[in-house]
Amino acid sequence: MKSTLLSIVAMLFAVASFAQPRAEYPRPQFERADWVNLNGEWSFTLDLANTGAERDYYNSKGFDQKILVPFAPESDLSGIGHKEFINAVWYQRTIQMPKAWEGKRVKLNFGAVYYESEVYIDGEFVGRHYGGSDSFAYDITDFVADGKEHNLVLHAVSDVRGAEQPAGKQSSRLNSYGCFYTRTTGIWQTVWMEAVDAMGLERVQVLTDIDQNQIVVTPTFYGVQGGNKFSITVKDGEKVVSKVETGAVQGLPVVVPVKKVKLWSPESPFLYDVVYEVKDAAGNVIDKIDAYVGMRKVHIDGTKIYLNNKPYYQRLVLDQGFYPDGVWTAPSDEALKQDILLSKQAGFNGARLHQKVFEERFHYWADKLGYLVWGEMASWGKDSSKVASARNFIPEWINIVTRDRNHPALIIWTPFNEEWEVPDNEMGRFLTDVYNITRQLDPSRPVNTISGGLYAPSDFCTTHSYEQDGDKLRTKLFNGEEFYQPQGPRKKDAPRAMQFLYYDGKVPYIIDEFGGIKCAEANPSKENAWGYGNAAVTKEDFYKRLESQVKAITDHSDKICGFCYTQITDVEQEQNGVYYFNRESKYDMERVRKIFQMKAEGYEQ
Numbered sequence: 206m207k208s209t210l211l212s213i214v215a216m217l218f219a220v221a222s223f224a225q226p227r228a229e230y231p232r233p234q235f236e237r238a239d240w241v242n243l244n245g246e247w248s249f250t251l252d253l254a255n256t257g258a259e260r261d262y263y264n265s266k267g268f269d270q271k272i273l274v275p276f277a278p279e280s281d282l283s284g285i286g287h288k289e290f291i292n293a294v295w296y297q298r299t300i301q302m303p304k305a306w307e308g309k310r311v312k313l314n315f316g317a318v319y320y321e322s323e324v325y326i327d328g329e330f331v332g333r334h335y336g337g338s339d340s341f342a343y344d345i346t347d348f349v350a351d352g353k354e355h356n357l358v359l360h361a362v363s364d365v366r367g368a369e370q371p372a373g374k375q376s377s378r379l380n381s382y383g384c385f386y387t388r389t390t391g392i393w394q395t396v397w398m399e400a401v402d403a404m405g406l407e408r409v410q411v412l413t414d415i416d417q418n419q420i421v422v423t424p425t426f427y428g429v430q431g432g433n434k435f436s437i438t439v440k441d442g443e444k445v446v447s448k449v450e451t452g453a454v455q456g457l458p459v460v461v462p463v464k465k466v467k468l469w470s471p472e473s474p475f476l477y478d479v480v481y482e483v484k485d486a487a488g489n490v491i492d493k494i495d496a497y498v499g500m501r502k503v504h505i506d507g508t509k510i511y512l513n514n515k516p517y518y519q520r521l522v523l524d525q526g527f528y529p530d531g532v533w534t535a536p537s538d539e540a541l542k543q544d545i546l547l548s549k550q551a552g553f554n555g556a557r558l559h560q561k562v563f564e565e566r567f568h569y570w571a572d573k574l575g576y577l578v579w580g581e582m583a584s585w586g587k588d589s590s591k592v593a594s595a596r597n598f599i600p601e602w603i604n605i606v607t608r609d610r611n612h613p614a615l616i617i618w619t620p621f622n623e624e625w626e627v628p629d630n631e632m633g634r635f636l637t638d639v640y641n642i643t644r645q646l647d648p649s650r651p652v653n654t655i656s657g658g659l660y661a662p663s664d665f666c667t668t669h670s671y672e673q674d675g676d677k678l679r680t681k682l683f684n685g686e687e688f689y690q691p692q693g694p695r696k697k698d699a700p701r702a703m704q705f706l707y708y709d710g711k712v713p714y715i716i717d718e719f720g721g722i723k724c725a726e727a728n729p730s731k732e733n734a735w736g737y738g739n740a741a742v743t744k745e746d747f748y749k750r751l752e753s754q755v756k757a758i759t760d761h762s763d764k765i766c767g768f769c770y771t772q773i774t775d776v777e778q779e780q781n782g783v784y785y786f787n788r789e790s791k792y793d794m795e796r797v798r799k800i801f802q803m804k805a806e807g808y809e810q
Contacts, residue, residue, distance in 0.1 A: 226282075227275055229538045231316050231395040232340075233569040234611055235408070236495045239306065240399040243298070244274050249285065251278065252293035255362060262295045263325040263358050272296065274396060275316065277389040280532045289379065290366075291390040296359040300326075300349070300398065307351045309400035310427070314342040316394025316564060318361050319533075320370050325358040336601035337363070337370065338562035338583055340394070340608055361391040365586055369593045371601065372586025373560035374525060374776075383735050386525075386777045389533040394564050404428045404453070405492035406435075406483055411611045412649055413500045415468060415513060420447075420461040420498055424481075429455050432486030437461050439498070440478040453483055468513050469499030469613045471554045472810065474575030476613075499572055499613025505651055505664060509766050509807075510713050512616070518808035519577060519767030520801055522548055522783070523718060524556040526563055527776045529786050533561060542570045543788065548773055549576065550794055551783050552801030554810070555614075557656070557717055557769045560585055560622055562605050571614035579653070579717075580609055581619040589624055595635045602639060603646065610647045617651050618643050623658040623669070636661040656717050669718035671771075673738040675753025682716070682757070682765075713766045716758055721771040721781040722750055727791045728780040736781040737771070744792060752800050762805035770801065 225245050230236050249272035252262070262268075276283035278294060302311060313324070319337030323330065326348040334341045349355050365372040365388060376385040405427050412421040422437055433453035439446045439461060449461050467475045476497045483492040502513055509516040524544070528535055535541045541564075548556060555577025558567075562583060571578050582602055587594040602620055609615055620639045624632075640654045640662040654661045657669035672678040723736030724747040741747040758768045775782035775791075785791050 226273060226536075227395050227534075227538065229566065231314075231397060232565055234496050234565065234572075237399050237401070238493070239303075239309070240397055241300075241303065243300065243396040243398065246271050247274050247296045247298040248272075249278070249297070250295050251285075251287060251291060252295055252360075253291065255293040257293060257295050257360060263323075263330075263360065264328040264356075265295065265297050265358060266356060268295055268297055274392050275394050276531055276534050277319070277391055277393045279387050279389060280534065281530045282534070282536060288387060291363065291388070293360065293362045294391040296361075296392060298357055299354050300357045301354045302349050302351050302398075303400075304352050306400040310344055310346045310403050310405075311349060312342045312399050312401055313345045313357075314340065314395075314397050314399065315392070316340050316396070317562070318359070318392050318394075319389050320361070320363040322359055322361040322391075325360075327356050328358075335597060336604065337372075337389075339601045339604035340565075341604070345398075359392065363388075363390045368586070368588040369591060370587060370597055371583045373583030374527075375586060377586070380733075381777050382733065384776075384779055386527055386779075387532050393532075393534045401427065402483065402491040404430050404433055404483060404485070406481055406494055408607070409481065409496075409611070410607075411498055413498060413502070413613070415466055415500055415502045418463050418466050420463060420500070421458050422461060422481075423456060423458045424453070426453060426455055426483070429453055430485070433491075434484040434488075435459065436480075436482040436484060438480040438482075439463060440480070441467070442478075446477065450484075463500065466500050469501040469572075469575075470513060471575040471577060474499070474573060474614075476572060497572070498611075501613050503616045503650055505713055508711070508713050508764070510651065510665070510715075516766070516808055518762065518805040518810060519555060519715065519769075520553050521555045521557050521577070521579070521717070521767065521769035522551070522553040523559045523769055523772040524548070525559045525772065525776050526561045526567075527774075527786075535564075535567075538566055541567045542574070544773070545570050545574050545576045547784060547788060549574070550798065551773070552798035553770075553773075555579075555616075556773065557581065557619070559772075565609070565612075568609060568612040568614060572612055576614055578612075578615050579617040579619050580605070580615050581622065581656070584621045584624075589621075589635055590632045595638075598635075599639065599642065603642065606643060606646045610650075615650070617653055618647065619653045619656050621655045621658070621661075624655050624661070633661075653717070665713035665715065667715050667717040670716060671719065671721050671737040673722065673750060673754075675750065675757045678719070678754055679757035679760070682761070710764075714764060715767045715769070716765060717767075717769040718771050719758070719768060720751065720754055722747055722754075723780045724791075728775070731778075733778045734780050735778050747792065748796055748800070751797070752803075755800050755803050759803045759805045762807050 248268040249270045250268035278285040323333045332343045365375050366377045375388040407425045407427050410423040435453040436450040438448045479496040481494040557579040643652045651664035654663040721737030723740045725740045726743045774784045775786040
């Protein structure tokens with residue numbers, strides 16, 4: 206049986222090698238026409254002792270194995286499927302510059318590589334990057350020649366057991382267990398090259414102001430030259446809604462008025478098309494980017510979170526972004542889209558993206574389909590009291606916020622999950638610094654500094670409860686026995702956890718993890734199976750338990766402004782998904798939908 210399965214995987218790998226995987230443009234909110242996708246077959250080798258540099262691997266013209274990029278070597282889709290610990294890996298392929306790129310700067314882009322990586326071209330060191338979830342790029346113009354073939358090598362190193370790098374839900378044991386799963390090492394998102402002008406647009410920050418009917422765009426250019434112009438065109442289909450042209454000045458906000466604004470929301474996810482152009486002094490377009498903007502506003506007023514100036518009840522689901530065959534990498538762009546459609550079918554209007562930084566294509570589909578998301582760092586795996594952990598975390602988080610802050614679907618930042626260490630020294634400083642940095646990078650969104658766990662500077666309060674009995678959940682949420690105390694000061698003699706789970710009743714309060722219901726009928730027991738609490742025996746028991754829990758929360762919509770159910774799919778041995786790990790239906794989804802859509806008083810939707 207095992208040999209048959211391996212033969213099938215090998216056959217699928219051979220077929221996939223002829224078709225480029227993940228061929229779509231990876232950065233849909235900032236898209237250039239001149240680009241080359243480098244996904245596909247690369248030569249590859251495992252370097253379990255991390256001695257490749259001593260063996261001159263950076264000069265290699267080809268390694269002993271083949272891997273399908275962008276799938277990590279732990280995944281079946283990669284063609285490798287090595288599930289044990291991988292300390293280091295090496296990749297190699299050739300690249301060639303299109304002749305049409307002559308005179309342009311060449312950027313080599315990586316969607317994400319876990320964790321520390323080095324890039325070499327023709328044996329020359331190009332650069333080193335620390336971080337496993339953020340995107341990065343190198344200007345390789347000085348390393349390549351037009352029309353000439355070059356040798357590209359990437360070396361990646363990971364140590365998920367060292368407690369200094371953010372790892373999310375990657376298992377620190379040999380095998381997956383509990384709520385920890387298969388690891389990801391090396392390249393796990395798209396690799397591509399693109400041609401840009403030396404005075405081209407590097408990035409923009411977009412703030413939408415629906416109260417004053419305007420978009421504020423702050424550009425960053427690769428370089429600035431006197432006489433250059435920066436043009437912004439906003440379109441509704443083929444109709445030009447607004448166009449502004451100004452001098453190309455580094456970091457100077459440009460105000461773009463928009464009359465009769467069409468708002469973005471989950472109920473009506475309207476997106477304006479946007480074209481950014483950089484022109485030289487003679488009026489020639491030297492850089493053009495296709496983008497889009499969703500006009501929407503998120504803010505807090507009292508104990509509610511508002512979307513477009515109306516209280517908005519958040520019916521979220523926990524999404525960990527794992528796939529049976531791709532691990533952290535979706536097998537296709539369509540798979541990203543389908544995950545959102547499945548969630549909406551189950552009655553959710555959004556997701557808390559949990560312990561993983563999702564790729565930009567997921568945010569694109571959330572923008573297009575009208576799906577709220579909370580952006581979260583893969584914060585588990587590091588010891589937050591270590592200075593090295595903070596040093597690794599902060600630069601990567603800055604890159605993530607900067608990359609994703611223009612997506613309208615993303616409404617809340619969550620840097621950490623369930624931090625429990627006492628915040629009285631370097632760790633307390635670390636948490637406060639991350640909150641302040643996030644607010645400075647993006648003042649337009651609330652920050653939920655820690656989802657569950659200890660008290661830290663934050664814009665609202667969240668807590669986790671896996672109490673399975675609905676009546677007990679109703680009681681525990683408000684009496685301070687286990688969770689947030691709605692009134693009064695913290696008690697000095699309370700257990701350590703209780704000292705930091707504090708809520709003063711003056712800010713929004715969301716139950717952002719609950720449920721986690723497993724069902725024996727839906728998931729017959731298997732070795733290593735895991736879930737929260739005692740399993741519901743039958744599917745009917747599941748529906749009743751789920752309804753009692755959701756009702757306990759929605760009945761208190763005057764105090765609680767949303768929830769997040771654990772979780773959208775099973776993940777490996779964890780069996781508490783609304784769907785199976787392969788995304789097949791587990792329950793009567795119409796019945797499930799009605800439960801999650803239960804009325805919350807004081808909210809329209």
